[in-house]
Amino acid sequence: MDLTRRKILAIGSGTFALASLTGLPAFANQTEEAIAALTGGAEIGEGVITIDAPEIAENGNTVPISVDAPGAAQVTLYADGNPLPAVATFTFGPLSASRSASTRIRLAGTQNVIAIAKMEDGTFQKAQANVKVTIGGCGG
Amino acid sequence: MATGVKPRVKVPKSAAAGDTITIKTLISHKMESGQRKDDDGNVIPRSIINRFTADFNGQNVIDVTLEPAISTNPYFQFEAVVPESGEFTFTWYDDDGDVYETTKKISVS
Amino acid sequence: MRTTFSIATALILAAGTGLAQDSNSLSIEGEPMVTEVAAPAHMENVDTIYSGWRFRSQETQALETDDFENPAMVFVDKGIDLFDKVEGSEGKACSSCHEDVADFAGLRTTLPRVEDGELVTMENLVNECRTERMGAEPWKWSGGQMTAVTALIGLQSRGMPVNVAIDGEAAPFWEKGKELYYTKVGQLQMACSNCHEDNYGVMIRADHLSQGQINGFPTYRLKNAKLNSAHGRFKGCMKNIRATPYKEGGEEFLALELYLASRGQGLSVETPSVRN
Numbered sequence: 104m105d106l107t108r109r110k111i112l113a114i115g116s117g118t119f120a121l122a123s124l125t126g127l128p129a130f131a132n133q134t135e136e137a138i139a140a141l142t143g144g145a146e147i148g149e150g151v152i153t154i155d156a157p158e159i160a161e162n163g164n165t166v167p168i169s170v171d172a173p174g175a176a177q178v179t180l181y182a183d184g185n186p187l188p189a190v191a192t193f194t195f196g197p198l199s200a201s202r203s204a205s206t207r208i209r210l211a212g213t214q215n216v217i218a219i220a221k222m223e224d225g226t227f228q229k230a231q232a233n234v235k236v237t238i239g240g241c242g243g
Numbered sequence: 244m245a246t247g248v249k250p251r252v253k254v255p256k257s258a259a260a261g262d263t264i265t266i267k268t269l270i271s272h273k274m275e276s277g278q279r280k281d282d283d284g285n286v287i288p289r290s291i292i293n294r295f296t297a298d299f300n301g302q303n304v305i306d307v308t309l310e311p312a313i314s315t316n317p318y319f320q321f322e323a324v325v326p327e328s329g330e331f332t333f334t335w336y337d338d339d340g341d342v343y344e345t346t347k348k349i350s351v352s
Numbered sequence: 353m354r355t356t357f358s359i360a361t362a363l364i365l366a367a368g369t370g371l372a373q374d375s376n377s378l379s380i381e382g383e384p385m386v387t388e389v390a391a392p393a394h395m396e397n398v399d400t401i402y403s404g405w406r407f408r409s410q411e412t413q414a415l416e417t418d419d420f421e422n423p424a425m426v427f428v429d430k431g432i433d434l435f436d437k438v439e440g441s442e443g444k445a446c447s448s449c450h451e452d453v454a455d456f457a458g459l460r461t462t463l464p465r466v467e468d469g470e471l472v473t474m475e476n477l478v479n480e481c482r483t484e485r486m487g488a489e490p491w492k493w494s495g496g497q498m499t500a501v502t503a504l505i506g507l508q509s510r511g512m513p514v515n516v517a518i519d520g521e522a523a524p525f526w527e528k529g530k531e532l533y534y535t536k537v538g539q540l541q542m543a544c545s546n547c548h549e550d551n552y553g554v555m556i557r558a559d560h561l562s563q564g565q566i567n568g569f570p571t572y573r574l575k576n577a578k579l580n581s582a583h584g585r586f587k588g589c590m591k592n593i594r595a596t597p598y599k600e601g602g603e604e605f606l607a608l609e610l611y612l613a614s615r616g617q618g619l620s621v622e623t624p625s626v627r628n
Contacts, residue, residue, distance in 0.1 A: 161409040161559075161628040162574035165314045165423075182312055186278055190312040193321075196303025200263035200322035204305065207314040209276070237558030247496065249430055253420045271426045273577075315577035316423050 134183040138219055141179060147219065147227045152178070154218045156232040160210060163236040168216055169205040172228065175220035178204070184214025210236050248272055252333055254347040258325055262351075266297065266304075269318045270335050270343065276311035292317055294336040300329035325351050378405050378622075381419055383511050385620040392617040394518070397549055403619050404562040404571075404627055407553070412574065415626040424503060424572035424624035427496070427579050431504030434497055440488025446501070449485065453508060460509035460621050462516060464525075464610045471525040471606045474502045475581070493600040499570040499579035506570070506623030513620060514567050516613045529611025532604055538595025544608075547589075559628070564589075565616045566609065568625025579624060582609055 138147075152172035160166040170193070172178050180190035193204045202220075210216070213235045220228045253267040270292065277289025291311055297304040304323045323331075328351045335343040378385040387403035395401070405413060415421050435446040435453055450456070464473035472480075478501055479490040491498040518526040533544045547556065548564030555561070569582040583600040586608060590597040598604035 157409070157411045159409065161412050164577060165574040167411050167414075169320075185312055187311060189310040191310060192308040194306040194308075196298075196305060198299050198302050198304045198323050198325070200324045203322060204307075205318075205320040207318045209312045209314050247430065249426055251420070251426050251429060267420050269420070269423065269426055271430070316426060318423070 130185060130188055131183045134181045134188040134217065137181060137188055138217070141219060141221075142227045145227055147229045149229050151222075151228045152218060152220045152230045154216060154230040154232045156216050156234050158233075159235045159237060161237060163210040163212065165207045166210050166216075166234060166236070167205065168208050168232075169203065170218045170220075170230070171201065171203040172218065172220040172230075173202055174222050174224075175202040175228070176223050177221040178202070179219050179221075180208070181217045181219070182208065182210055182214055183217060185209070185211045190216070210234055212236050248335075248337070248341075248343055250333065250335065250343055250345045252331075252345055252347055254331055254349055256348075257350045257352065260326060260351050261324060263322050263324055264349075265320065265322055266331070267318070267320045268295070268297070268333055269316055271316050272335075272337075274311065274313060274315045274317060278311065290338050292335045292337055295319060296332075296334045297321070297323070298332045298334075299323060299325060300327070304331075325349055327351050375410055375413055376406070378403070378413070378417065380417055380510065380622070385511060385622060386513065386618065387620070389618040392614065395615060397545075398563070398615075401565065401616060401619060402552075402563055403567060403616075403622060403625075404565050405568070405622065405625060407560040407562040408626075408628060412626060412628050416622065422572070422624070422626055423577070424570075424579055424626060427500045427572070428504050428507055428624065430496075431500035431502075434501050435504060440482065440486035442485065442487040444486045446481065449481070453504060456505045456508040458509055458512055460506040460623060461512050461514050464606055464613065465517060466521045466525065469521070471522070471603070471610060473606060473609055474505060475583075475601060478502065478505075494581040494584040496578070499581055502581070503570050503579055503624040506621065509621040510623060511620050513618050514613055514616045516610060516617070518610070518614045522610065525607045525610050526614060528603075529607035529609070529614075532608050533611055538590065538593040540593040540595075542593040544589070563615070564612065565619060566612045567616045567619045568622035568627070570623065571625045571627050574626070574628045582612075 152170065152175065155169040157166065170178050175195065177192060177194045179192040181188045182190050190208050191206060195202050216232050216234055218230045222228060248271055250270040255264050258264050272292050275287055275290040279287045281287055289311060291309060293309055295307040295309060305321050307319060309317060328349065331347045331349065333345050378387050387406050389401055391398045391401045405416060419425050438445045464471050475493055475498055478498065482488040483490050536543045544564060547561050552561050552563045566582045570579040573580050583605045586605050587597040587600065
């Protein structure tokens with residue numbers, strides 16, 4: 104039991120050190136690649152869509168996220184510090200009212216949550232929020 | 244079938260034609276991410292809800308692709324316009340091939 | 353199109369304001385809860401008692417204010433199904449005898465209590481019905497079926513003040529619970545009081561220590577995304593201080609549950625609450 108715990112701690116701090124050295128969340132490049140694949144390298148605008156997330160999440164297991172993307176046909180969410188950056192893709196149908204949605208997501212640590220919207224005119228828009236994930240008090 | 248899967252949805256019972264209504268959905272599901280290991284160090288295989296759809300009288304409201312980063316007991320809130328009275332159909336697709344469906348009627352005046 | 357968008361924005365803003373309720377006052381489905389009250393006379397070192405809800409972040413707090421947002425409610429729904437499920441040799445369900453679960457209003461506030469000289473709590477009562485009246489197997493103390501049903505039954509008392517008896521035949525059990533509360537155990541040599549009486553409100557790593565109130569159990573924890581029994585939580589605390597936990601449902605935890613409940617006299621039952 105103790106050994107396992109130590110191992111986990113060692114692995115955890117190793118990842119953290121690497122992330123701090125590069126100054127980027129651990130999986131940021133994967134996220135950039137995923138976004139490039141989604142947009143086909145097209146230019147991404149900012150300022151049209153918004154993302155709402157807590158500045159500090161009490162528990163990374165359940166972090167409430169809302170995205171409001173007027174004029175979007177589809178919104179994809181990424182978490183750039185997760186081992187798998189993709190989070191969800193919302194495709195809005197003909198009976199969707201606002202192009203907005205809320206959900207609850209898992210964040211492996213402090214990182215950016217990024218929304219990329221494919222607009223109805225085929226252009227792309229982006230919004231980003233940084234969420235600090237704290238370590239729980241009792242046993243994490 | 245994954246054990247103990249149970250959906251909940253919240254839809255207003257009535258609305259005026261063309262109104263924007265808020266819909267909330269939740270389904271009990273462990274959303275095993277495929278990233279965890281058991282005590283022996285073996286990866287616990289991924290088992291998640293991978294898609295969720297909401298339709299009204301056969302027309303789509305929202306279609307969501309879920310990845311393992313969606314929390315246990317997946318929750319969604321979104322908005323719909325209802326042109327007439329009818330029925331919402333909510334469908335969740337499990338990795339194991341199971342499909343969970345629930346419906347909710349709304350009367351539109 | 354424009355109108356639609358501005359209506360949508362207004363709705364989102366309204367929802368936002370709904371979430372940002374004053375973090376000092378809790379209303380669930382519009383019904384106000386008591387989350388702060390003068391400590392009962394028997395508490396020598398604390399003047400005011402607070403629900404654990406008061407120590408949580410705004411986002412976690414918001415989850416408890418609405419019965420749809422509260423993820424515990426899907427387990428309450430499962431509890432409703434279990435309540436009606438016929439099991440055991442007698443061909444009975446809970447609902448065969450207890451037609452309306454709402455009749456259990458008030459029960460949570462009085463537990464644990466002494467029955468026939470023994471201290472019993474909700475889990476004991478449920479399992480007694482299962483084994484004695486239904487001829488069914490008892491449920492595991494902190495298992496999913498038990499917590500679903502104790503959440504459902506506890507919910508019937510939501511908003512009512514905790515009011516356990518600590519005198520008369522309950523007194524020796526209460527004294528024992530109090531002794532356990534102040535006894536240092538485990539490798540870290542800590543008592544419940546070291547965190548939850550001496551240091552509540554203080555950060556333990558990145559988390560706020562609460563007073564260790566149990567008025568919201570079983571509670572949905574974001575940490576494990578399920579309902580947690582009070583005894584299960586006690587076990588977790590004991591592991592954290594490197595102690596060997598007592599048995600769930602054992603006499604130590606029953607006595608401790610009574611003592612802790614008595615430290616929350618007057619707080620509203622919040623079952624099923626949401627914590628981190």
